[in-house]
Structure formats: C-alpha cells, structure tokens
Amino acid sequence: MDLLRHWHPxxxxxxxxxxxRRVWLGGVPYAVFRTxxxxxxxxxxCPHRGMRLSTGRVRGGQLVCPYHGWAFGPDGVGxxxxxxxxxxxxxxxxxxxxxxxxxxxRPGATGPFPAxxxxxxxxxxxxxxxxxxxxxxxxxxxxxxxxxxxxHWMLGYAPEAAEAVQVEVTARPDAVRVYNRGPQRPLPAAxxxxxxxxxxxxxxxxxxSYFSPVHTLFEQYWIEGGTEARRPAxxxxxxxxxxxxxxxxxxxxxxxxxxxxxxxxxxALRLMLRAFAExxxxxxxxxxxxxxxxxGGLEGRRLGRFDKxxxxxxxxxxxxxxxxx
Amino acid sequence: MGRxxxxxxxxxxxxxxxxxxxxxxxxxxxxxxxxxxxxxxxQVDAASAVGSSWRGHYDRLHLHTARAHSGLPGLPFxxxxxxxxxxxxxxxxxxxxxAHHGLQPRLGVTVRRARREADAWAVExxxxxxxxxxxxxxxxxxxxxxxxxxxxxxxxxGRVLHSRDYRTGATFRGQRAVVxxxxxxxxxxxxxxxxxxxxxxxxxxxxxxxxxxxxxxxVSAQQVSLAYARLPRRLAxxxxxxxxRLALGDLRPWGFREPEAGPITEVERHGxxxxxxxxxxxxxxQGRIATLPGLARFEGADVVSPDGRRVPADVVVLATGYQxxxxxxxxGADAVLxxxxxxxxxxxxxxxxxxxxxxxxxxxxxxALRESGLEAERIAAAIAGR
Numbered sequence: 001m002d003l004l005r006h007w008h009p010x011x012x013x014x015x016x017x018x019x020x021r022r023v024w025l026g027g028v029p030y031a032v033f034r035t036x037x038x039x040x041x042x043x044x045x046c047p048h049r050g051m052r053l054s055t056g057r058v059r060g061g062q063l064v065c066p067y068h069g070w071a072f073g074p075d076g077v078g079x080x081x082x083x084x085x086x087x088x089x090x091x092x093x094x095x096x097x098x099x100x101x102x103x104x105x106r107p108g109a110t111g112p113f114p115a116x117x118x119x120x121x122x123x124x125x126x127x128x129x130x131x132x133x134x135x136x137x138x139x140x141x142x143x144x145x146x147x148x149x150x151x152h153w154m155l156g157y158a159p160e161a162a163e164a165v166q167v168e169v170t171a172r173p174d175a176v177r178v179y180n181r182g183p184q185r186p187l188p189a190a191x192x193x194x195x196x197x198x199x200x201x202x203x204x205x206x207x208x209s210y211f212s213p214v215h216t217l218f219e220q221y222w223i224e225g226g227t228e229a230r231r232p233a234x235x236x237x238x239x240x241x242x243x244x245x246x247x248x249x250x251x252x253x254x255x256x257x258x259x260x261x262x263x264x265x266x267x268a269l270r271l272m273l274r275a276f277a278e279x280x281x282x283x284x285x286x287x288x289x290x291x292x293x294x295x296g297g298l299e300g301r302r303l304g305r306f307d308k309x310x311x312x313x314x315x316x317x318x319x320x321x322x323x324x325x
Numbered sequence: 326m327g328r329x330x331x332x333x334x335x336x337x338x339x340x341x342x343x344x345x346x347x348x349x350x351x352x353x354x355x356x357x358x359x360x361x362x363x364x365x366x367x368q369v370d371a372a373s374a375v376g377s378s379w380r381g382h383y384d385r386l387h388l389h390t391a392r393a394h395s396g397l398p399g400l401p402f403x404x405x406x407x408x409x410x411x412x413x414x415x416x417x418x419x420x421x422x423x424a425h426h427g428l429q430p431r432l433g434v435t436v437r438r439a440r441r442e443a444d445a446w447a448v449e450x451x452x453x454x455x456x457x458x459x460x461x462x463x464x465x466x467x468x469x470x471x472x473x474x475x476x477x478x479x480x481x482x483g484r485v486l487h488s489r490d491y492r493t494g495a496t497f498r499g500q501r502a503v504v505x506x507x508x509x510x511x512x513x514x515x516x517x518x519x520x521x522x523x524x525x526x527x528x529x530x531x532x533x534x535x536x537x538x539x540x541x542x543x544v545s546a547q548q549v550s551l552a553y554a555r556l557p558r559r560l561a562x563x564x565x566x567x568x569x570r571l572a573l574g575d576l577r578p579w580g581f582r583e584p585e586a587g588p589i590t591e592v593e594r595h596g597x598x599x600x601x602x603x604x605x606x607x608x609x610x611q612g613r614i615a616t617l618p619g620l621a622r623f624e625g626a627d628v629v630s631p632d633g634r635r636v637p638a639d640v641v642v643l644a645t646g647y648q649x650x651x652x653x654x655x656x657g658a659d660a661v662l663x664x665x666x667x668x669x670x671x672x673x674x675x676x677x678x679x680x681x682x683x684x685x686x687x688x689x690x691x692x693a694l695r696e697s698g699l700e701a702e703r704i705a706a707a708i709a710g711r
Contacts, residue, residue: 037610096613098604110499110522117604120387120409122543221405232404258407262543
C-alpha cells in the first residue's frame with residue numbers, strides 16, 4: 001500500500017501556525033511546518049535519536065529538533081551543531097498549501113491534484129472533521145442520499161419522499177458518478193427565499209467520485225417544479241477523505257457557491273452555507289463512529305437501490321488508490 | 326462547345342448588404358445587433374462550429390472576467406453558472422446565443438481575399454465570392470499562433486508544441502515540462518501541468534509584466550479595471566501600481582519584472598493586460614513551479630536561459646500568444662493596422678477603407694467579451710443608421 005503517491009490534505013491552513021504540527025497519514029506521523037512561505041513535511045522522528053520533530057520550532061528556514069538541536073530544511077537536508085562536518089538528512093515529503101489546506105505526497109510522485117478548488121466559483125468554507133471509521137465506510141456515507149432523511153435537517157431528501165428520489169449511477173474506469181433528483185425537503189420559507197426556491201422545487205445532488213486521492217465532487221442545484229427551469233443557486237462541494245489510521249478518517253470539505261457579490265442576500269446565503277456545511281458534516285462524522293464491528297464492510301450486508309455506487313467505489317479504491325501504481 | 330459547368334459552391338457570386346467574417350463572440354454579437362435592427366447580412370466562418378477559438382483552448386480555461394460583466398448584447402450568461410464560466414460553458418453560451426438570435430452563420434467557409442472595389446467590398450472565399458457594402462472583420466484576437474523558433478530546437482529530443490495544441494496536462498503526467506510565456510495561458514498551463522502530475526514544471530518569463538490576482542476579497546480584477554476606467558490615467562496608474570504590489574507582494578525574487586509604465590498605460594499603449602493569476606503565483610512562491618527569466622536556446626535535452634541556467638525538459642509548451650493574421654487576406658491592410666498587426670480602429674469605420682469595421686480585436690482589462698458587445702452595438706448602429 002503506497003498512499004504517499006497521492007496528494008492528501010493533512011491539516012487546514014489555519015491549523016498550521018508558525019509552530020510545527022504533528023499530522024498522521026495512514027498510521028504514520030509527520031511533522032509539517034512553515035518557513036519563508038514554503039511548507040515542509042518530514043517524518044516526525046529525528047534521524048538522530050528519534051525525537052518528535054513536531055515538538056521543536058522553526059528557525060532560519062529549518063525545523064530544529066528540541067533534543068540536540070539538529071535542524072532540517074523542507075528538503076530534508078540538515079545540520080548537526082555539535083558536529084558541523086556531519087551532513088545528516090532525513091526523508092522529506094513534497095508539501096504545498098492550496099485551497100485552504102496543507103497537502104503532501106512523496107517527491108516525484110505523479111498523482112494529480114484533486115479539483116476541489118473554486119474552479120470559477122466563490123469560496124465559502126474549508127473544514128476538517130474526524131470520523132472514527134475507515135475510509136471506505138466514511139466515503140459510503142457521503143455517496144448515498146438515503147441517510148440524509150434520517151440524519152440531516154436540511155441536506156438531501158425527506159424520509160417520506162425518499163421513495164420518489166431518482167438515482168442514476170454511471171461507472172467509468174476511474175470514476176463513479178451518481179445523479180440524484182427528488183423533491184426538495186420542506187424548508188422554512190425564509191430559508192427558501194434566501195436560496196431562491198419555490199415550494200415545489202426538485203433538489204439535484206450530482207456527484208462524481210475519484211480515487212487518486214479518494215475524493216468526491218458534488219454539484220447541488222434546484223429545478224423549478226413544473227417549468228423544469230434551473231434555479232440560479234448552485235453549490236459546489238469537494239470532499240477529500242484522508243486515512244489518518246486504519247479506523248480514523250479525516251473529512252476535508254471545500255464548499256463553494258456561485259452566489260457572489262457583497263450584498264446582504266449573498267452574504268447571508270454564504271453564511272448559511274458555511275453553517276450548514278459545518279453542522280451537517282459534523283452529524284455525519286459523529287454518526288460514523290457508531291458503526292458496529294465489521295466497521296462498515298459490505299460483506300453479508302443487505303444493500304438497497306441507493307447503495308449501488310458503494311461496491312463500484314470499493315473496487316476502484318482497491319485498484320486505483322491502495323493497489324500498485 | 327462551352328466549358329463544362331461547375332455546379333456547387335465554387336463559382337457562385339452573391340451580393341449582400343453586410344458580410345461578417347467570423348462567428349466567434351464578436352461576430353455573433355455584431356450579427357445579433359444587426360438582426361435586432363432588421364439589417365440584412367451574411368455571416369461566414371472558416372470553422373465548422375461557432376466559437377472556434379474557444380473550442381481550441383485548453384480544458385482548464387475559465388473566463389478571466391466575471392459572467393455578470395461578460396454577456397453579449399441581448400442574452401446574459403445563465404445565472405446558475407459560476408462567477409467565472411469554464412471553457413465548455415462559454416462554448417455552450419455562444420451556441421445558445423446564436424440560437425437565441427436565430428443566427429445561422431455559414432460554416433466551413435474560408436476567406437481568401439478581401440479588397441475594396443469602387444464602392445463595395447469584394448470578398449473571395451473557397452465557397453464563392455461576395456460583394457458587400459459593409460465588411461465586418463471579426464476573425465479574432467487569437468486567429469494565428471505566434472510561434473518563435475529557438476537555436477538548437479531541431480535537435481531537441483522532446484516535444485515542442487504551441488499552446489493552441491495543448492489540451493490537458495494529463496498528457497504529460499510524470500514528464501518534465503517547460504512553459505514559455507508569461508501571459509495568462511502560460512501561467513495557467515504551468516498550473517495545469519503541475520496539477521496533473523508533471524514531475525517538474527518551469528515557467529519561462531518573457532518581458533516585464535504586471536500580475537494581479539483574479540479577485541481580492543470577492544472583488545474581481547475586472548471590476549477594479551472598470552473603476553479605473555473612470556479615473557484620469559496618471560491617477561489610475563499610480564493607484565494600480567501600488568495595489569498590484571500589495572496584492573501579491575514583490576515578485577522580483579522569482580524573476581518577475583515590473584514594467585516601467587503604469588498598469589493602465591501598459592494596456593492602452595502596448596495592449597499588454599496584466600497577468601490574471603488563478604493560483605500559479607502561490608506555487609511559484611512555494612517553490613513547486615520554477616521560473617527562468619527567458620529562453621535563449623535548446624541544448625541537447627535542456628533549455629537554456631539567457632543567463633546560462635539549464636533545465637532538462639521532456640516537453641516545451643510555447644504559450645507565446647497569437648497574431649490577428651489580418652494582412653494575409655485583407656488588401657490594403659497596412660493602412661489600417663498598427664505595427665503589431667492589430668487594427669487601429671475598433672468598433673467604428675476605418676477612414677482609409679470605407680465600409681470596413683473591425684470587431685473584437687481588443688483585450689482590455691475590463692473584459693474582451695464586454696468590449697465585443699459594446700463594439701458590436703456601435704458597428705450595428707453605424708451600418709443600420711440607428
């Protein structure tokens with residue numbers, strides 16, 4: 001298993017201050033740090049005596065080990081103050097700050113960077129939530145709408161309307177697309193007016209999952225009941241699933257909208273979206289921690305019409321994400 | 326015994342009030358404005374579909390100006406699109422625009438020659454000739470790739486291509502890429518190559534150029550330009566220079582050079598709009614995309630900068646821009662073109678060549694599509710007399 005050939009977000013930009021930070025990927029700890037506008041990422045153990053570099057500090061463009069003062073740059077090249085002729089070095093990762101997160105992979109890896117950025121949209125929020133569940137089970141939750149009726153208060157479809165929800169799954173060698181269309185669940189009139197919806201609109205949740213790294217790009221919009229006219233409001237959400245440990249997954253959510261401008265309505269809509277993303281993803285994350293043993297495996301489970309994509313996704317995770325390059 | 330008659334398109338000659346060459350945004354806008362005024366016209370385009378320049382662009386491209394300020398006369402962009410529509414969304418819009426106005430350009434018709442005769446324009450195409458009182462040239466800012474050649478290029482073992490032939494960086498995954506040109510295409514193609522997994526990306530900067538972010542705190546570069554357009558030029562230059570530096574910081578450590586003239590003067594005098602950054606600069610500052618000050622020559626499998634730095638490359642993308650290519654078919658072009666080969670008159674009659682109008686040859690910071698719309702209205706008013 002070689003996760004480092006894919007880009008993964010390992011923390012949010014705002015979580016990485018001038019102090020280094022310990023992050024985990026696939027059960028392995030790394031120290032990430034900022035210096036002169038560059039992001040460094042090193043294995044979180046000094047090659048000297050194994051001290052956690054993430055407990056050190058950044059000085060002169062290098063991460064300084066708190067134990068003996070050995071110091072390493074983002075390229076892994078270091079120096080040992082007590083023995084200047086020695087040229088210690090440590091493995092390093094390629095790290096970058098983009099779209100509000102810190103990402104890393106092995107230098108020279110050629111995995112593409114996931115398109116979770118704004119594209120032409122307006123950024124709303126970037127969040128990280130931790131789920132006590134394996135990557136596959138976490139992804140399952142984001143790629144079926146059947147749970148939305150019971151779990152969420154605004155996202156997705158009302159339980160009584162679930163039967164009417166249309167689900168179309170399209171499999172490509174490198175992607176799985178799911179198109180859902182059904183009646184928008186009842187919302188307070190003020191909220192409906194804010195988004196620009198009528199009382200009989202359909203909600204469309206159209207997403208595609210990719211597997212290097214594992215992520216899903218959602219496009220959510222509404223169609224006016226009767227006229228079939230598309231409403232102006234569009235929400236675009238990118239979700240990247242980072243395996244922290246085998247049974248722990250970080251969910252990075254990148255929310256965008258086409259509601260632009262600085263008027264009160266656009267502002268209120270973006271604030272509402274930000275709150276909505278925070279609340280709804282938090283609900284998912286806490287729910288995932290309550291899966292019974294088997295931890296979300298599909299063997300022996302009774303799957304329904306909403307679960308068609310899950311098997312397709314697992315095959316692709318094995319082949320494209322965990323499998324050999 | 327007469328000569329055998331040739332049927333079909335080759336020998337026809339048509340007379341039309343106005344001939345529009347080009348069915349991109351500008352040509353479509355002029356056609357729509359004429360149609361709206363009830364003025365007769367014929368429209369031709371060499372390509373097999375409307376908006377061919379846009380179809381030729383790379384996949385990642387988005388409109389650099391906001392949708393709300395980029396609609397053509399008579400039909401805004403659909404509201405559900407993002408603020409900066411993608412290439413495919415622009416193409417879909419142009420198709421919808423043509424359909425909305427009932428425009429049916431004759432496609433696949435290449436103009437060979439256009440010349441002023443007595444009191445009309447004689448235009449020869451590969452599908453017959455046209456005689457027209459008015460000629461609207463809307464063949465586009467981006468008609469012909471500008472492709473410099475470099476010493477040593479012939480023995481370079483890698484691939485060299487113009488940005489016109491670049492679709493996506495996925496083609497070059499794992500390769501060492503060099504992109505030449507510090508315009509919008511160069512910067513965005515470098516970004517695309519990096520995102521798609523090129524193993525190393527180097528951007529070769531050309532001459533001095535301003536760089537601005539696409540937007541700051543939700544205010545787009547285009548909106549700022551629209552505001553500057555109302556100020557005296559010297560004042561606008563002073564403010565723009567200051568804010569440009571504030572927005573992205575001092576980029577000289579990475580080899581960028583600032584022009585001597587102010588940002589507004591740069592556009593007006595040299596037609597050089599600022600580079601609108603969509604994320605490349607952040608990667609350059611983080612050391613993920615390297616820069617070179619220029620490209621002097623190829624040597625073996627390396628590119629070499631004027632100051633002697635060498636970068637090995639598997640692929641070199643020349644984002645070196647385009648030419649209008651007007652002199653190739655327009656008789657008497659010298660009288661109406663500037664030294665860069667672009668028209669000296671825009672959206673208005675050209676005094677040296679009566680009946681001739683150029684549409685869509687400007688690329689102002691306020692937005693090329695927006696400008697095309699304004700020019701189209703003026704041209705249609707001049708032709709239709711209202």
